[in-house]
Amino acid sequence: MSVGETAPVDDQTRETGKLLKRVPGRARPQKEALREFEKAVAELRQRYQPVFWPLFVPEPKDMFRWRVQLECGCTREVYTRGEDKYPDDRSYLDLITRCRLPSGEYWCTTDHGRTQKPYRDIVEWVDRKVTEFPADPEEPEYDWMDAEDWAKIRKPEPHSSAFWRVKLACGHYAQVCTDVDWKPENGPRLVSEERIEEIRRDFEESWAAEGHTGWPHEGPERDHIRKMIDLRWPRPEPERDCFTCTHVRRITGYQRIGWLVSKTSPAPAPSPNIDRKKIAARLAAAEAEVQRLRKQLDNPDDA
Ligand SMILES: [Zn+2]
Ligand SMILES: [Zn+2]
Structure with a gap:
């Protein structure tokens, strides 16, 4: 574990120490x-x-x-x-x-083992970083994509995206990408009623035709798609899958x-009286020396 992880938790309401118990195994040396x-x-x-x-x-x-x-x-x-x-x-x-x-x-x-990431509501848009990208190449960037599909999504000019750090309802953080001009107060952008019906039909057909093999599989991801269709395909989405939860x-x-470092019994503290005595003696000697030097200055012939 890292040693830098010692930030205190400001939760005064929790009962501390309630989980003290015997933990199996042994401590290392x-x-x-x-x-x-x-x-x-x-x-x-x-x-x-x-x-x-x-x-x-x-x-x-x-x-x-x-x-x-x-x-x-x-x-x-x-x-x-x-x-x-x-x-x-x-x-x-x-x-x-x-x-x-x-x-x-x-x-x-x-x-x-692998577990599916649960989707969690975004409860806070914390901060963001804008990243610049060059123009996309003319040829598809992905082996599996044909030129026609690539032409639809390709960005021919240099472009930028905002990468937000968001806090999720589970208390964990994740990253969400948005357009640079989007702000949380704008709320998500929705597609038209006609467009969402097309999207719904496309997904339902693909799931019906391929049964359980259609993408995404039955489970949290498909539930998420259904929810986004019901919400008219919001961008950015109001929830995010949480890797940390897994x-x-x-x-x-x-x-x-x-x-971590054995506590040895501390050396006895020096008695304050002894210290005072020593200091008083040194002071007296210094004062005597000053007096002697003064006298010497006043009466140089006495030296
Ligand atoms: Zn474990
Ligand atoms: Zn989480």
């Missing part, structure tokens, strides 16, 4: 964990200027180790800043979008391992 953490810290230090280190680069001595169990049964090691925080007090990273996951979720890297799992339990 502390030395190994520390070596890996220090390597990641070194990489973060290269990425940020020193002025930002206190913000973005965690100190190994502040980190507390936990084993967490996910709903898929997988176990992982995570860190919290200090022992009073719990693994579901913080958010983890979406490994594809690099955005924060909702608290209590963790990206499982185990291959649990990879994240809820944290179902956690167990303490210990500090």
Whole structure:
């Protein structure tokens, strides 16, 4: 796991620590964990200027180790800043979008087999980047496309598109492409009543003729097409399939391992009295020296 994923979660209403339990398996050796953490810290230090280190680069001595169990049964090691925080007090990273996951979720890297991406409503158009493209080539860009179809969609001039980061109802982020002049307040563009009837007929015919093999297959994708037809083919679409949903799992339990850097008993603090005495003695000596030098200046013959 990356060490930079320690953003706190501002959800004060959650009952923290309620998932403490025995997590099966064993923690790896502390030395190994520390070596890996220090390597990641070194990489973060290269990425940020020193002025930002206190913000973005965690100190190994502040980190507390936990084993967490996910709903898929997988176990992982995570860190919290200090022992009073719990693994579901913080958010983890979406490994594809690099955005924060909702608290209590963790990206499982185990291959649990293919699952269909669920469609989620877009709840926020967060920000966008405009990308410029050169004119499309004269020949079809795709092997499977014939020249006639290519001519219909080919853009003969340089063009640009806006790539939006959107937040979905599940709390995850995805990307949606729109025309550059489109704004969220415009709402989606719809096709005419006549055009949507053509689209509906084309899909229904293809699904009827090919049965279960028609594109897209019966399932979330075909349900999505049906919904878009009912909404008169909105562009941009009001929902998006969520890849993150197929990879994240809820944290179902956690167990303490210990500090990443062993806490040795601190050396006894120097007594403030001793320090004061030493300083007072040095001050007295300095004052005596000043007096001696003054005298010497006033009476140079006494030297
Ligand atoms: Zn898993
Ligand atoms: Zn999602």
